[in-house]
Each structure stands twice: as structure tokens, then as C-alpha cells.
Amino acid sequence: MTALRASAITVRFGGLVAVQDVTFTVGEKQIYAVIGPNGAGKTTLFNAMTGIYEPTSGEVQFAGRSVCLTFSTRVAVRIALSALACALSSLIALNVQDLWQATIIDNYQYAQPFPWVESAHDCFDALVGLMRSGGAWTAILGGVAGGGAAAVLWWRSRRTPDLIARAGVARTFQNIRLFNELSLVQNVLVGMDHRMRAGFWSALMRLPRFHDERKHFHSESVELLTFVGLADRADYAAGSLPYGLRRRLEIARALAAKPNIILLDEPAAGMNPSEIVDLMTLIRRVRDAGTTVVLIEHHMRLVMGVSDRILVLQYGRQIAEGTPAEIRANPACVEAYLGTESHG
Amino acid sequence: MSRWRPGPISIIVFVAALLPMCELMLPQSAHITEAVRGVFLYAILALGLNVVTGYAGLLNLGIAAFMAIGAYAFAILTCEIYPFQFGFWPGLLLTLPIGALFGFLLGAPTLRLRGDYLAIVTLGFGEIVQDVLKNLDTITKGTQGINPVPAPSFGGSMWTADDEYKWYYLLLALMVVVILGVRNLERSRLGRAWFSIREDELASRSMGIRVERIKMLAFSAAAAIAAFAGGISASMLSSTGEPSNYDFQVSVLALCIVIVGGIGSIAGVLVGALVMIGLNSIVLVKATAALDALGIGAQGNVLLSPNNWKYLIFGLALVLAVRLKPHGLVPPRIERRAS
Numbered sequence: 001m002t003a004l005r006a007s008a009i010t011v012r013f014g015g016l017v018a019v020q021d022v023t024f025t026v027g028e029k030q031i032y033a034v035i036g037p038n039g040a041g042k043t044t045l046f047n048a049m050t051g052i053y054e055p056t057s058g059e060v061q062f063a064g065r066s067v068c069l070t071f072s073t074r075v076a077v078r079i080a081l082s083a084l085a086c087a088l089s090s091l092i093a094l095n096v097q098d099l100w101q102a103t104i105i106d107n108y109q110y111a112q113p114f115p116w117v118e119s120a121h122d123c124f125d126a127l128v129g130l131m132r133s134g135g136a137w138t139a140i141l142g143g144v145a146g147g148g149a150a151a152v153l154w155w156r157s158r159r160t161p162d163l164i165a166r167a168g169v170a171r172t173f174q175n176i177r178l179f180n181e182l183s184l185v186q187n188v189l190v191g192m193d194h195r196m197r198a199g200f201w202s203a204l205m206r207l208p209r210f211h212d213e214r215k216h217f218h219s220e221s222v223e224l225l226t227f228v229g230l231a232d233r234a235d236y237a238a239g240s241l242p243y244g245l246r247r248r249l250e251i252a253r254a255l256a257a258k259p260n261i262i263l264l265d266e267p268a269a270g271m272n273p274s275e276i277v278d279l280m281t282l283i284r285r286v287r288d289a290g291t292t293v294v295l296i297e298h299h300m301r302l303v304m305g306v307s308d309r310i311l312v313l314q315y316g317r318q319i320a321e322g323t324p325a326e327i328r329a330n331p332a333c334v335e336a337y338l339g340t341e342s343h344g
Numbered sequence: 345m346s347r348w349r350p351g352p353i354s355i356i357v358f359v360a361a362l363l364p365m366c367e368l369m370l371p372q373s374a375h376i377t378e379a380v381r382g383v384f385l386y387a388i389l390a391l392g393l394n395v396v397t398g399y400a401g402l403l404n405l406g407i408a409a410f411m412a413i414g415a416y417a418f419a420i421l422t423c424e425i426y427p428f429q430f431g432f433w434p435g436l437l438l439t440l441p442i443g444a445l446f447g448f449l450l451g452a453p454t455l456r457l458r459g460d461y462l463a464i465v466t467l468g469f470g471e472i473v474q475d476v477l478k479n480l481d482t483i484t485k486g487t488q489g490i491n492p493v494p495a496p497s498f499g500g501s502m503w504t505a506d507d508e509y510k511w512y513y514l515l516l517a518l519m520v521v522v523i524l525g526v527r528n529l530e531r532s533r534l535g536r537a538w539f540s541i542r543e544d545e546l547a548s549r550s551m552g553i554r555v556e557r558i559k560m561l562a563f564s565a566a567a568a569i570a571a572f573a574g575g576i577s578a579s580m581l582s583s584t585g586e587p588s589n590y591d592f593q594v595s596v597l598a599l600c601i602v603i604v605g606g607i608g609s610i611a612g613v614l615v616g617a618l619v620m621i622g623l624n625s626i627v628l629v630k631a632t633a634a635l636d637a638l639g640i641g642a643q644g645n646v647l648l649s650p651n652n653w654k655y656l657i658f659g660l661a662l663v664l665a666v667r668l669k670p671h672g673l674v675p676p677r678i679e680r681r682a683s
Contacts, residue, residue: 050550097482104427105482114427149453157556165552173550179543181676182536189533190540194552196533200561203532204525210532257552 002064003028003261003292004049009058011041011048018044020316021058026261026309031283031293033303036313037336042296043174045313046263050171051161063260067167069158079150086146087139091127094135102126166194170254171263174296176246180239184230184249187238188221191256221256228252228282244275248282255286262286264295268302280306304328312336352611352674353523356618360384360516364509373633377512379625384515385577387617388522389594390601391610392569395526397599398608398676399535400562401542403463406450406470407570407598412477412590413446414439414571415578419490420483422579432496436575443571444564451563455556458545470595477587484587491583511580518576522569527610529565538562539608597621600658604665606672615673620661624654 004026011019019041026032034042048055051067059066069075092099103123107115131139157163165171170191179187196217202210225231228248233241238249247267254262267283268276276299283306287293297303303310304324312320312327314336320327327333350358364377393407421428422435430438454465477484484490495503496514503510529535537558540548549555578584597620605616631650665672 052546052550097480100483108427110424119427161546161549162552162554165550171550173547177544177547179540179547181543182539186536186539190536190548190553191551193533193537198533200529200534203534204528206528214532253551 001028002026003030003062004294005061005064006045006049007059007061009045009048009060010056011044011053012056018316019048019055019313022311022313022316022318023058024311024318024321026292026294028292029287029290030308031287031295031306033307033310034294034296034313035298035300035303035310039315040313041316042313043265044316046171046265046296049164050169050263051159051164054159062164062167062169067159067164067169069154069163071154075154079147079154082150083143083147086149087143090142090145091130091135091139094130094138099123099126099130162194165257165259168257168260169263170257170259170261172247172250172254172265172267174265174269176243176250178238178241178246178249178253181237183235184225184238184241185218185221185234187249187253188224188256189217191253192217192221195258224252224256227255227285229278244271247271247279251282251286255291259291261292261294264293264297266296266298268297268299276302353527353614356611356614357516357520357523361513364512376626376630378508379622379629381512381515381580382625383617383621384519385573385580386598386601386621387614388519388576389570389573390598390605390613390617391519391522391526392566392573393598394566394602394608394610394613395529395538395569396562396566398602398613399530399538399542400559401538402559402562403459404466404563404566405463405592405595405599406466406468406473407566408590408592408594409470409473410443410446410567410570411574411577411594412473412584412587413567414443414574415584415590416477416484416490416574417442417571418575418578419493419584422494423490423492424494425490432494432579436572436579439571439575440568443574444568446571447564447567448560450567451560455559467592467595470590470592474587474591484584487586487588489584489586489589490578493578493582493584495579495582515576515580518572522572523610523614526569530610534558534561542608597658600662604661604672606674606676609672609674609676612672612674612676619673620658623657623661628654628657 002025006025007023009019009022010017022041022045024032034045036042044053047053049060103119103126107119107122179190182190196213198207198210198213201207222231222234225234228251230241230245230248230252233245238246241249247269251262251264251267254264264283268279271279280302283293283295295303295307307324309322310320310324310327311318312330312333319332319336320330322330360380363380367375367377389407389411392410393404396402396404396407418435418439420426421430421438422432423429450466450469454462457465478486480486497503537548537553540551540553541555541558545555574590601616601620602613603616604619605614606612628650635648635650669675
């Protein structure tokens with residue numbers, strides 16, 4: 001079973017090709033590392049896989065299927081409804097005062113039951129009258145605009161980060177992005193959000209379902225904080241954490257989603273050697289718990305120590321892929337990192 | 345569950361509930377309950393604004409427009425010159441979905457706007473709504489406003505303006521209901537999602553939060569609460585007043601309440617409303633009256649009347665709040681815990 005398959009991913013920003021034709025496969029429960037010099041396109045590759053960028057070409061599949069909101073009946077119905085609503089409202093906006101006059105005022109005298117049926121008839125007649133006197137074009141225009149807007153909305157949201165996250169792919173960021181004013185527990189709970197079912201009304205009315213769910217997820221988030229070693233600070237604001245611990249919290253937040261795959265973008269950046277050893281243990285424990293790990297990293301000791309396979313990027317192209325031993329023996333990789341030996 | 349201890353919110357509500365009884369012992373000139381009703385009304389409006397601006401971090405400068413929509417919707421639904429003729433309670437409850445619908449209509453096209461751009465659109469919306477209400481005179485009676493708007497009736501007899509304390513407790517009760525609702529939302533999955541998009545939209549999207557949906561809910565909830573406040577105010581004044589009663593100044597006043605009180609904090613909004621509206625309609629009014637009584641009042645000189653200084657004082661309050669207490673007088677809970 002493959003957890004992730006990227007085929008021929010290319011990301012282009014105008015004239016700049018940030019990632020070119022990168023293809024790789026990550027097996028289930030593997031630890032897979034992406035390495036390369038600064039600017040090689042590693043983070044761009046991550047962003048393209050998690051939906052932050054749309055890859056210029058190529059496809060990403062998670063667990064054998066591509067995460068994409070395909071054109072379904074639901075989408076079609078939504079577009080049709082939006083077109084209808086916009087057509088009707090632009091028609092009404094054309095002359096709402098006459099409509100009101102014909103429907104309400106002409107039918108209403110004090111102290112008489114209001115003739116609702118007649119009024120509805122008048123409303124319909126007035127609408128038809130509006131259509132006849134040139135309103136049809138307005139309605140058509142409004143309908144096209146409304147339907148078009150709904151279609152564009154669907155097209156742009158086919159492959160968004162939230163959709164991919166909901167499909168079981170969680171990530172961390174190179175420049176840590178925590179919710180600084182929320183407590184540690186709340187940060188983790190945000191990660192769990194899409195596993196929760198109690199919605200607006202059960203929150204507003206505090207239905208029993210809300211309480212059950214809150215209890216369950218709260219204890220789970222404390223467990224998770226214990227797992228990464230932050231339980232004693234559970235109620236502190238995330239912004240008050242020292243740098244090294246923020247990375248752990250970000251990992252905990254990503255794990256909270258119970259992902260199948262977790263993407264870690266430079267998890268060891270700014271860590272001291274002993275913190276890196278802790279991190280290696282943590283990454284292994286995450287994998288042993290059944291999650292596939294893909295990571296970007298510069299610390300070779302960590303990469304060589306934990307990875308099952310490694311992908312090497314340089315200037316956006318993949319120059320090697322293989323086990324740590326193969327990569328270490330590959331002259332192209334050594335060259336990419338250390339430069340060419342000059343022959344005198 | 346930990347033992348319940350009275351927080352700032354319950355203390356404020358408790359004091360407010362006791363106020364009329366204390367007041368009865370004082371001379372008529374020292375009575376303030378009528379002015380405190382305005383504090384409640386603005387607190388409800390600002391609680392709505394706090395949802396969209398405080399929780400979700402979307403700056404909304406047109407909250408008064410939703411108040412106007414609520415007031416006119418309530419008037420059209422209940423006033424005897426229209427055929428609908430709902431009672432006070434059904435009419436007031438209907439302002440919530442109507443407000444939410446208009447919140448949705450404003451929110452839908454502006455979802456991708458952030459910060460300043462959104463603020464400008466909401467500001468424009470506020471102006472547009474006033475103009476529309478002014479010009480649709482077949483429906484809204486233009487600048488006359490709609491009246492009479494019915495007051496609540498319990499057991500047959502409708503309240504009049506003389507039922508001062510009934511109004512006071514009604515507004516207090518409605519404010520408590522809104523506080524409970526907002527608090528329940530704040531301490532839920534939805535509230536957390538609002539905070540997370542305020543803190544970092546991309547990160548929360550990458551955690552699977554459906555940002556568009558959550559923002560729409562913030563817009564709609566805020567608009568619903570503001571429309572509710574509008575309905576109450578129309579009923580209290582027994583008229584919608586003219587459309588320009590719901591102008592930019594009202595929106596800014598609500599924003600000042602949220603900022604001075606503590607952005608994202610319910611207790612902060614209550615304190616902010618007390619400070620700003622209290623200043624406006626209690627302290628300044630009483631000061632003017634006191635100066636007049638002492639014979640050193642304005643006497644035609646506009647500069648000597650404290651009432652005319654209110655915008656200067658509002659501005660000063662805002663500057664001082666941002667300078668000295670950037671997180672407001674009663675900042676939200678998490679922040680305090682961190683330090």
C-alpha cells in the first residue's frame with residue numbers, strides 16, 4: 001500500500017520553475033525525508049501537495065486516490081440554486097417599490113384579514129409584468145452572474161488545504177504557525193476540529209452531545225500533550241512557549257487530526273543536539289503509532305538516523321532517491337551539498 | 345467541573361439587577377436606570393460586533409446597518425400599517441434570522457477580503473443600507489421612520505414609556521440571554537475555529553477548518569445579534585426613527601466599546617459599554633445638569649456644556665485605551681493565563 005504518490009509534480013511561478021517533474025512514492029508507515037540545499041523547492045513541494053499551491057502540472061494521490069472536489073450533482077444543484085436566487089433578486093431589485101405597492105399596499109386595508117392568496121397572485125403578476133417590460137434581461141444577467149460565481153467558487157475550491165487536511169494529511173510549517181493567543185490544549189483541539197460532530201446548535205443550546213464530545217476530546221488532547229511532553233503547560237498560551245517546545249506543539253496539533261500522513265517541514269530547525277535526539281525518538285514513536293511521516297530536514301544526522309528513504313532535490317529537480325546508504329554513496333548528492341572537488 | 349465562582353460577568357449582571365432598588369432611595373435627579381437601558385442596548389450591539397471583530401478578527405465598520413435592518417424588519421413585521429402584524433415576541437425572534445440572512449448577503453462576496461479591504465466594504469455597506477432605507481419610501485416611509493412600533497405586552501396591557509423598570513429588566517434579561525448565547529458559542533468548537541482564523545488563517549485551513557463556512561457563521565451571528573438589538577431599540581423608542589439614526593457613528597461607538605472593553609472578551613464588552621455609554625448619557629448629562637443647577641452652566645456658550653465635549657472624550661478614551669491597555673480594560677481569559 002502506498003500512502004502518498006506524487007507523479008510529475010511541476011510548480012511554476014511565472015518564469016521561475018520552483019519544482020520540476022518530481023515523482024516519488026511513500027509507502028505506508030515509512031519515514032520519508034526530502035533533502036536538498038536552500039531554495040531547492042522542498043517547501044514548495046510540500047505546499048503543492050497540501051493544496052496551498054496548485055501544482056502547474058502533475059498529480060498527488062493520498063492512499064491511492066486524488067483528493068479533489070469533483071463535479072457532482074450537489075455542485076450542479078448549488079450552481080443552479082445560486083443562479084436562480086441571483087436572477088430573482090436582481091429582478092426584484094429592479095423595482096422593489098412597485099412590487100411592494102402591488103403586493104402589499106394595494107391589498108391592505110385596516111381591520112380586514114389580509115388576502116394572502118390574492119396578494120401572492122398579484123406578486124406573481126407584478127413579477128411577470130417586470131419580466132415583460134425588459135426585466136427579463138436583468139434576470140438573465142443576474143442568473144449568469146450568480147451561477148458563474150458559484151461555478152468559479154467551486155473551481156477554486158476543488159483542492160483546498162482544508163479538504164486535504166480532512167482527507168487525513170496533516171502538516172507543520174517551517175516558520176512555526178501556532179495560534180499564539182490560544183492555550184496549548186486549544187491549539188490541539190483546533191487540530192481535532194474536523195473529527196468533531198457537534199455543530200452550531202448543539203454548542204448554542206449546550207445539548208448533551210456537546211458535553212460528551214467536549215469531555216472526550218479534552219481528555220484526548222491532554223493525552224496528546226503528554227505524548228509530546230507538554231502536559232504540564234496545557235493551559236498556557238502557545239505564544240509563551242520557548243522555541244524548541246513550539247515545534248513539539250505544532251507536531252501535537254498535526255497529530256491531533258489523527259492523520260494517515262504527517263508532513264513535517266524542518267522540525268529540527270533551531271534545536272540543540274539533545275533536543276534533536278528527543279525529536280528523533282518522537283518521530284519514531286509517531287511512525288510506530290501507525291502514521292506515515294514525510295519530513296524536510298537539513299540535519300543530516302537526524303535524516304540519516306530516522307529515514308527509511310530519502311529524496312534529494314536541487315534547483316527544483318530530483319537528483320536522487322533511495323535508502324540513506326544509497327544517498328550517502330551517491331556522488332551527485334555529495335556534490336549538491338558540498339560542491340565539486342576542484343581538480344587541479 | 346470546578347466549583348462555580350462569580351466572574352466579572354455575573355457580578356456586573358448582579359449589580360445591574362439591584363440598581364433600580366437602590367435607585368428608589370435616591371432623589372429623582374439622581375436616577376440613572378433610563379440611561380442604563382442604553383448601556384444594555386449598546387452592550388447587545390457590541391456583543392454582536394465582538395463576534396465578528398473580536399473572535400474572528402474581521403473588522404466590521406458597518407454593524408449599525410444590521411441594527412437598522414433589524415429595526416425596520418421588526419417594525420414592518422409588527423406595525424399596524426403593514427399586514428403582517430406579528431406580536432412583539434415573534435417579531436423580535438424573527439429579527440434574528442433576517443439579520444443573519446443579510447449578514448450572509450454581505451459576507452458571501454467579501455469572504456476573500458482581509459483587513460483594511462473588508463473594513464472599507466463593510467463601511468460602504470453601512471452607508472448603502474441607510475440610503476436604501478431612505479429611498480425605498482413606499483416600504484420604509486423614507487426619512488419619517490416607521491411608527492408606532494408596538495411595545496411588549498404581558499397579560500393584555502401593552503407597556504408604555506412609564507413602565508421604566510419593566511423595560512429595564514426586560515433589556516437586562518435580553519442582554520443576559522445574548523451573553524449566554526455568545527458565551528456558549530465562544531467556548532465551543534466554533535469559537536475555537538473563530539479564534540484560529542483570527543490568529544493564523546492559513547494554519548487553521550491546513551488543520552482542516554473550513555474557513556469560508558466559519559467566517560460566514562461569524563458574519564451571520566454578528567448580524568443576527570445586531571438586528572436583535574435594532575428590534576429592541578425600535579420597540580423601546582416605539583419608532584424606527586429616521587435611517588440616519590443608524591449611521592457610521594453608531595458603528596464606531598460599538599467598535600470603541602469593543603476596543604476599550606477588551607477585544608474578544610464578553611466581560612470587556614460589558615465594561616466598555618458601561619464606560620462609553622455611561623460617559624455619554626450619564627456622566628456628561630448629569631454634569632451638564634449639575635453645572636446648570638449651580639448657575640455656572642452653558643448659558644448659551646456651547647463650549648461650556650460638557651455634553652458637547654463627548655466626541656473629544658470618546659477619542660481621548662480610545663487613545664488612552666490603546667496606549668495604556670492595548671488589550672482592553674478586561675482582556676480575554678487566555679491572555680491573562682499566559683502571563
